[in-house]
Amino acid sequence: MSKVLGVLGGMGPAATLDFLAKLQAATPVQREQDHLRVLVDINPKVPDRNLNDSDPGPVLAAMATGLRDAGAQVLAIACNTAHAYADAVRSSGLPLVDMLETAGLAARAQGATTVGVLGTSLALGLYRDRLFPMGLEVVTLDDHEQVEFMALLYRIKHGDVGTASRETMAALAHRLVGKGAQSVVAGCTEVPLVLSADDLSVPFLDATEALARRCVAVCLGQEETPSGL
Template identity: 80%
Template sequence: MTKTKTLGVLGGMGPAATLDFLAKLQAATPVQREQDHLRVLVDINPKVPDRNTSQDDPGPVLAAMAAGLRDGGAQVLAIACNTAHAFADEVRACGLPLVNMLEVAGQAARAAGAARVGVLGTGLALGLYRDTLSHQGLEVITLDDHEQVEFMALLYRIKLGDLGPDSRETTAALAHRLIGKGAQAIIAGCTEVPLVLGAADLAVPFIDATEALARACVAACAETNA
């Protein structure tokens, strides 16, 4: 029987987004019986310092989470937060491979035929996406400054559980502003975005980075152990 690698997930940023990732991971796993699902170790840690506003450095906390998952038996890591990939080097310091959410989202955008990609994400995540997608030959389109302020306020409402019509309509409106600026696809570059936005809301391809990460993790963990 083919063995699968154990996945370790750095989560809790925020908790609802991590649960969304785990649901998508389960849905992306081809199984014929219960035992075919991946073994997953998850550290849901909402105590990680805010990646956007905190004066505290999230890096050491994320590094400790990664080491704990490794020591618990994880063989492959994933971070269920786009912005936290700014600290990917600290996570990789534990010695385990990391499936990069931003890279696989960019790959999904390319596969959808997009060359100009709108990204809804935090300011820090947008910088990461510009760097990552430029290496993939993609142009990143972002919101204007005042729109980005609106998005960040929306993001924190979603983190507190506001998934109602107002949040959904505002998120869709911001995505349509990116389309109006020439975006040929929209990447949900924050794990809260797919909680309130989906493909049916847009006339261009919707790239759910969370879902792309889930599929990539299944592929990474399906490799036969030595």
């Protein structure tokens, strides 16, 4: 029997829905009952992960505990930056499928040694920590470009996924390619809402999609469940 997946979401809501759609698409089924049972806490009230004076940890821990008590057996966080508080989530006692580790494994499988990451400042640090032991060099935007990325991120969170947002994100991604990135990682769940492989001249790695595929593998017993503790 497949394991029940608990998803900590709402950071932001559109990105969580994108993850759930990719989770469904990644699940091999012959009938409706073959899909995973998924418990989702879409909580946009989680404190902003990008503000120095906020502490999302206790809220995320409570969400994880709530999902566990509702029957979840494996957890996933549909937000890259929130993985800074992964220990708080693991305090629930449940294993966590790490999104950043998953993206790194997928990038390495593609054969890349230098990857460009589009993500928040906090997420970029997390990606460096996860990918360096895998032998991967992380390329990031310059400081002024990162400011531009963050402004774009909040516009996307407000629902602006039109042509201007798509063109700006593509331009930022191309700057990473110009810095030597052999692949570009969508290291923020809002990125794939406005960027796709068709926009790039190098492989595009959607961390949201990679997480969805790994969650399916773990829940179906095709991959070992992370230790979680």
